[in-house]
Amino acid sequence: MKAEPETRIVKGKDVRFSVDDLxxxxxxxxxxxxxRNYEARNIMRDxxxxxxxxxFYHSNCKEPGVAGIAEIVREGYPDHTATDPSHPYYDAKSNPEGPPRWFMVDVRFVHKxxxxxxxxxxxxxxxxxxxNMVLLNRGRLSVQPVTQEEFEFIVALGSSDA
DNA sequence: GCCAACGTTGGC
DNA sequence: GCCAACGTTGGC
Incomplete structure (x- = not known):
């Protein structure tokens, strides 16, 4: 899952979110x-x-890469920020009365x-x-699948000296 | 700040 | 349903 660890202002608010922030x-x-991408949404929802x-991947920053590990503590549910006009992630096409368009999960910090x-x-x-890693072959998707093998390999890299 | 990759929109 | 125009992501 990608987040931007450096300050970025959207609609007057800082949307920065790093592994330390979590x-x-x-x-x-x-x-x-x-x-706000359907494929990414489907992964969270389904x-x-x-x-x-x-x-936990840091993107759009000075040093992009995998910074830490988190875990899912709540499964997919509607992302209410999509129907809040004051929120940086407001989506004008989301109808508060209709079925939810966007979903989110809750994650809990495990370790850096x-x-x-x-x-x-x-x-x-x-x-x-x-x-075969999606991150390298496809990029541009903020939530994407990782195989068990890829996960363990990357965690092992991050647990050893460079 | 540039721009390639690629997702979305909307006219037809 | 096609596809050109447009917008966004995100590395560099």
Whole structure:
């Protein structure tokens, strides 16, 4: 799951959200709101289960890469920020009276990796263990599937010295 | 700030 | 249902 760790102002509000920001939340837990892509939404709505772990990826920043691990603590439910006109992620096409268009999950901080596993480093394994990784083959999707093998490989990288 | 990749919109 | 125009993502 991708989030932007550096300050970015949308509609007057800072939408920055880093792995440290998650850790600092009450109960180290936060809704993953603001996803406005149907494929990403479907993954949150239909595939994520309580207890699943996710890689917390920092995007659109100085050093993009996997920064930590979180886990799903609440399964897909409507993203109410879509129908709040004052919210940075307001979606004018979402009808508060109709069926919800956008969904979110709640995630809880698990731990940071000992070191950030940068996109640059991930790319070094594009011909190897990360051959099929969606992040490298497709990019541009803010919630995307990761295989068990990819997950373990990246966590192992982030647990060792560079 | 640039721009490639790619998702969405909307006319036809 | 096609596809050109447009908007967004996100690395660099």
């Amino acid at each position: 850790a600092a939340m009450p109960a180290a837990t936060s809704p993953w709101d603001g996803v 595939r994520m289960r309580v207890g699943d772990q996710i890689l 990796l000992s070191r950030l596993v940068s996109l640059k480093e991930l790319k070094q394994h594009h011909d190897g263990k990360l051959r």
